[in-house]
Amino acid sequence: MYYPEELVEEVRARNDIVDVISGYVSLKKKGSNYWGCCPFHNEKTPSFSVSSNKQMYYCFGCHASGNVYTFLMKYENDTFPEAIKILADRAGVKLPEVEETPEQKKKAGKRMRLLEVNKEAAKYFYYMLRDPRGEVGMRYLTGRKLTDETMHHFGLGYAGKNGEQVVQYLRKKGFTDEEIKDSGLAMFSEQRGLRSQFWNRVMFPIQDINHRVIGFGGRVMGDGEPKYLNSPETMIFDKRRNLYGLNFARTARTGNIILCEGYMDVIAMHQAGFTQAVASLGTAFTVEQANLLHRYAENILLAYDSDGAGTKAALRGIGILREAGLTGKVINMRPYKDPDEFIKNLGKEAFQERIDQAENSFYFEIRILSEQYDQSDPEQRTKFHREIAQKLCEFSEDLERENYLQAIAEKYMIRPDDLRKMVIGYASQTGIARPIPRPRSGVQNKSDPSESGRKSQRLLITWIGDDPSLYTIVRKYISLEDFTEELYRKVAEKMFAELDNGQFQPAGIISMFEDEEEQRQAAELFHTTLPELSTKQERERAFHDILVSVKRNSYQYYMAQLGTDVNAVKKAVEGKKALEELQRARISLE
Structure with missing residues (x-):
């Protein structure tokens, strides 16, 4: 379901993030933000921050971040349409009705009826378990040490001594024989008519993630077969x-x-x-x-x-x-x-x-593989090593394969070089993995030189998000083209446009992105850790350094494009001039 951007923003704006998250997490105000223990990972010291000004949350432990929509989607595992419906109901915002074709309406109506059949059947089984007629089922479950609370929580029940009772009950509730059959609760035969296959069984209602009963499992009481019986595949129940x-x-x-x-x-x-x-x-x-x-x-x-x-x-x-x-x-x-x-x-x-x-x-x-070979027999041990080499070839990533190779070699007392040769041999024969390069001692990976440029862009976005008044200074020296990462540029473009119109809402920017990982990255841009600065001079110097770093990275980026981008020469020349001007400029944060 597509909702207009204006409606998405209205629903978000009418649901204060502090109020919503307070319903799930105990928050205490500290400074300008609210703090609590993160609901997305186990922690004892609160590192979960909720900003009323930004209408965003951020965990400094696991780096979970986002707005009120992403919180519900992550905490409740809702889809975006589900999240917006929950928040719209909470705020009293009416969402547009979904237009369906007659065929879609018919199909949706049938699904709802089948869910209703299962719901009523679950009630019947639940009642039967607690009735004297369900004593055999209750005796079985209490014998398995289940408490009344647990049986209630899972909605456990009992199917009667024959398969006709639940069918009769459902008919009285207004369901047709076709609906009962299509729900998977009964089967038709010419000799017996419509009759449930679930009888003399403890019943386990199977629920979907929204707690709707979509099928049943039944465990026979006594020595009958099959021991466990499940609902067949239906319109609402897919076992896979x-x-x-x-x-x-x-x-x-x-x-x-x-x-x-x-x-x-x-x-x-x-x-x-x-x-x-x-x-x-x-x-x-x-x-x-x-x-x-x-x-x-x-x-x-x-x-x-x-x-x-x-x-x-x-x-x-x-x-x-x-x-x-x-x-x-x-x-x-x-x-x-x-x-x-x-x-x-x-x-x-x-x-x-x-x-x-x-x-x-x-x-x-x-380990299971090792149990199939006599480790005291050299021939058997060699076969075992070959099996290990073949299993190692299943790793497509060189580093992961090498790490496991080293660990397994140590665990089973195999010379790493010998095992590596075996892996290379199998890899070259089958083509299922690239040969593992032998690690050279003393060689270290160099850090990505562009990371400092990306970090300065993140710092700049966070700084503007914390203090939008800085935008008047930023726009003198920084353009959208200075954000060399595509996602950063999209965030900056939206942010600059809103600041120009005096309607800046950091939380709304996240809703531009559909991909969950992009939403997380966009939210994280507003929560980069800023340096702790005590004096006005320190803030001015640090802010100036960030602007210079962003501009320098931009200049270097476009210099690297020379020969591939016809506009790169112009951008590089302009960038060098702007960088030199910025380096000479004095930044005043009044």
Whole structure:
């Protein structure tokens, strides 16, 4: 949904960022800003700053930054349309209605009806569990040490002794047989008519990230088969694109997500305080689920069963996580099979220790590989080393591959040069990785010479943001072309235009960018750490130095373009003249 820039800015301006963030974070005023502990990483000393003047936030610890929109998008994991709707409702701003085609309206209406079917079914199962007819289910769940609070939190229920009861209940609620069937709750046969496949089972409602019931999982009571049964794929339920428990885990603020195999593992872990746990939905972990996790965390901890099947699933999951650009680690469950058993026997403190000691996924892969070879047999050991070399070729980045090569060589007592030769051999044969250059001692990487130029541009933007009155001085010496980074130039262009019109709003500038990373970079431009200066003379000297640095970088940038840009000669000549003039100028901050 597209919203006009004027409307986006109106909604933002009518939601004071301090008021909004105060609903999530305890803030205390200190100086001109408000401070609290950052909600995006664990910290004890407040480093999270909220500026009422700029209508922006910035964390000096993890560098999270943005305006009121980006805060909601990051904290609640909302999309931009979701964030603007929340803030518009909060401010009493009416958003334009979305125009839909008849086909879109029909499809949306059906989706809503299926969600309503599932919602009512979840209520029915919830009631049945607490009814005398659900005693067998309640006995099972209490036997698994679940509390009433936990059962309520996850909406656990029980399906009756036959598959007709829930169908009859839903019919009485006004749903058609077609709607009940399309929801995945029942199937039709000529012998029995419409009948639910869920009966004599403890029921686990499956919710999307907005807490809407989209399907169910059922665990049979007794020895029936299958032990676990899930809803089929429907218009609202795609197993490959959802994860059990993610509606709660997405706001856990732990910096990681724990991926496990089953519903009971997730529930037991949440009950023990590990609210970042999720599980795949009766299928193997998928690429789509990995991409979904990428929205909420970079670090994924695998808590799969410790048996052979669990190890195989973990190895497969590691590859999928790596493809999705996620960091994977493996939690050791031994001597128990799964997280539920582990926590029941050793407690949550011991499980937290296992989280802290989670094994690097590549080390895990190599360790499992090593168990397949007799390390005392030279021939077997050589084969093992070849396997390691092949695995190292999977790293496309030279530095990362070299770091792992060094670490694995030390861990398994292999000469690094020998292992490197093997890697080079496999890389050249298959073409899957470039040969690793042998590191030369005493050679250090030189710092990027243009970074000082970028830093001076960031400092200048921050300084103007803190004191807009400085713009009258800046515009005498600095033009938009002096901002040599494209994103910096876009920010400066908007900022200069607003300052010329006397309507400068730093927070509004962030909304120009759709990409999340660009929003973060734009916000960070207004929070570069300025030097602490006590006297007027020191401020004037420092400000002059920043202006000169920006101008010098601009001159050098256009000099480097000579021969490739027809306008570069003119810009370079003008830049040199302007730089010399600025170096002679005396800056007065009255």
